[in-house]
Each structure stands twice: as structure tokens, then as C-alpha cells.
Amino acid sequence: MGVKVTKFGGSSLADAGMIMKVKAIVEADATRRYVVPSAPGKRNKADQKITDLLYLCHAHATQGVPFDDVFAIIAERYKQIVADLGVDLDMTPLLDEVKTKIAGGASADYAASRGEALNGPIVAAALGYDFVDAAEVVRFDERGRFDADATQAAMSDRLGRHERAVVPGFYGATPDGTIKTFSRGGSDVTGALVARGVGAEVYENWTDVSGMLMADPRVVDNPRPIKVVTYKELRELAYMGATVLHDEAIFPVRGAGIPVNIRNTNEPDNPGTMIVPSNGAGEYAHGVITGIAGRKDFTVIAIEKALMNAQLGFGRRVLEVLEANGVSFEHMPTGIDTLSVVVADAQLDGKIDTLIDELTSAVKPDAIDVSPNMALLATVGRGMAHTPGMSAKLFGALGDAGVNVRMIDQGSSELNIIVGVEADDFETAMRAIYNRFVCE
């Protein structure tokens, strides 16, 4: 009989009532043998995520500011959950140890990881499963880089000895035991690693929406659900802002061909979204899109120089300046006499003046124009490939909505068309594309 790995996100574990829903889901299927919990998330819109509070404690500690009040909120949340569940666990010594270590200068990664590390034993006790610390099975190398091979070896060895186990998400450790976390939302990655480690038949990712939706539900009202999506499409959508699944969670399962099923803890009968290899994706119609995702906070640096197309090495010199400054870029649309680079603002971080100076001396442009406050929108779908008229439809929708398109980039796979618009036009643009492709 196959094995299912189930990952539950923060809102699915926000209080004892939610953990009871999780228990019912796990118990409903005996093959749900491995469970990856996040830290408790928000119980309602105004609530705090435990992970955010832990980062806050760490920030206070590094400034030498007391963080007793913030830590008290964290301690209270866990104690309340344990009391309401009625499990036999004394959280006090565990919480005291975490507080002492943060006060003693432990790293941000250590502090943040404790959200999951403390929640794991609680979920394990509620389910009657063994607890396996992620520090023992999610491996990073001496330099703090994720080590896929060591992780796979540790996972299959260690989990092979547990019939049913809980492995907390988000973190792992280096050989000397130093705790490292993935980037935010990284419990999705842990779930994928456990799924690969035990050779799961499916990786179930349980969250607070009934699967992946065709657009961001915070922008478009009631977007339609996506029933089946390929790994490639999912990666495009996730990277571009459909944050329902961490964009790096796809790699471990893709290699092993394990499908991912996104499900809703509050609506367990809904089949959700299946994420599958391309050849398992079944029928789709030409001209139909799979979804739209987008992100704000990009800057476009446009470099203009007459006859640049004839200058050998022009592009290389531009990219060398970026590389030398540790800036990676997202897109590089080019014209005859212009070349633009699109960079996420998080990459720029006060470096824009240096970049302009260095670009000026490296390629002696006629002009450099910097446009901040850009948003990128990706319209993604395997049904878009080799279908004429897709871009006309897209630009027609944006034009009719009065959105000025500042940049266009179509991936060579024809799986997506990416447009750059003013950040202020982001919501209008997403709704316009959704309405034209999905509702008309």
C-alpha cells in the first residue's frame, strides 16, 4: 500500500480546534503515515504568526531590548493549545530553553525554527505519532547550503524506522548541529523532501484554500480553482506570486515524479489541485490559460545606445556590472538600440546609484532610465503554447482596461507571457486578464 505525506500549513494548526481537524484528516486514511507541521499561524486576520513573533524576539535580542512581552504571547499560544488538546506535554522547560538561547545570542534561523520545533511534539502527541526532529533528517553542509543527497539518505534511513512520524517543517541542520531554515513558507519544501525520502505515492499539502486558484484570491473575487497543473506551470505561477506553494517545493518531488495535491483543511472533501508531470496532465484545450500570478516591487533599468546591436559584448558588460554588485536579474528584454534589465527591489537594496555609475563607465550609454514601482504579471498555461492570438487577447484586455504595458517577455517554452506594468495598475491588470480569458 502506498504512503501519503501530509504537510499542514500555519493556519491549519493555528489552535487546538484546527489540530483536531488535522487529526480527523490524518486518521481518515491509514496511509497518511508522515506528517509535516508548520508553526501555528493566524487564527484570524488580526492575529500574529508564531514565526513572525519569533523573528521579532530575535530582532529585540540583537538590539539588547527586552523581549519578555513578545515571548509571553508565544508561550501562551503553545500552552493554550496543549491545555485545549489535553495532551500530556509540559511546554515550560522547552519554552524556557528557547527563550534563554534567543537571549544568549542564538541566530535568527534558530529563533524562527522553534515555531515548528515546538509545534512538532504537540502535533505528534495529538496524533499518537513518533516525533523526528528535522535537524536529524534535513541536512545542510558546513557552509550552510542545503545538501540534497545527505537529506535523502538521512530521510530514508531514519523514517524507514518509524511506521508513523511527525517531522517539523522549515528547518534542518549542518553537520555541527547549527540550525538553518529555508526561506519563508519553507515547510512546503520539507514536506516535499519527506515525500521523496519515503517514496510517497502523493504529497498532500493542506492549507486554507481549496487548491490553487486561477488568480490571487486577494485580488480577484472567487477565482476558479485549477484542477490539474503541471510542475512547470506551477513553478512559474508560484515563483511569480501564487504563494500557495513555495516555488522550490517542486524540485524534490518532480525528480521522483511524485504528484502534489493541494487541499483545504477546512473543506477536506474538496479534491483540490493535482500537480503532476507534463505527460500525466491529460487533456487541455488550446487557447485556455491555467492561471495568472504577479508580484510587485520591481525596477526596470533601461539602457539606450545607438547601434548597440552591432557592439560585441555589450550585454556581457552590462551583466558583469550586475554580477560584480551581487545583483541577479529577472528578465532582460532587448530592442535594437535598447536593453533593459528587470530587477527585484529586494536585490537592489541601496545599490542603484552604484549600478548606474558603473554601467555608465562600462558601456557609455546614450541614456539610462530607471523606472521603479513596477509589477510583473505572468499569464501561464500549457494551452497557450503554439496557439495564435494569445498575446493579442492579452494586450487587448490590458488596453481596454487602460493599463499601459511597460515590458513584455514571452518565455521560449511559450508557457507564459510576462508583462510589466506600473504597480498602481497591478490589480486592474490582473482582473482584466482574468475576465478576458476566464469569464468571457
Ligand code: ADP
Ligand atoms: P499555509 O500557511 O497553509 O502554508 P499560505 O498562506 O502559505 O498557507 O498559502 C495559502 C494562501 O495563498 C491562500 O490563503 C491565498 O491567500 C494565497 N494565494 C495567493 N495566490 C493564490 C492562488 N493562485 N491560489 C490559491 N491561493 C493563493
Ligand code: ASP
Ligand atoms: N513558519 C514558517 C513561515 O512562516 C514556514 C512555513 O510556514 O512554511 O514562513
Ligand code: MG
Ligand atoms: Mg505556505
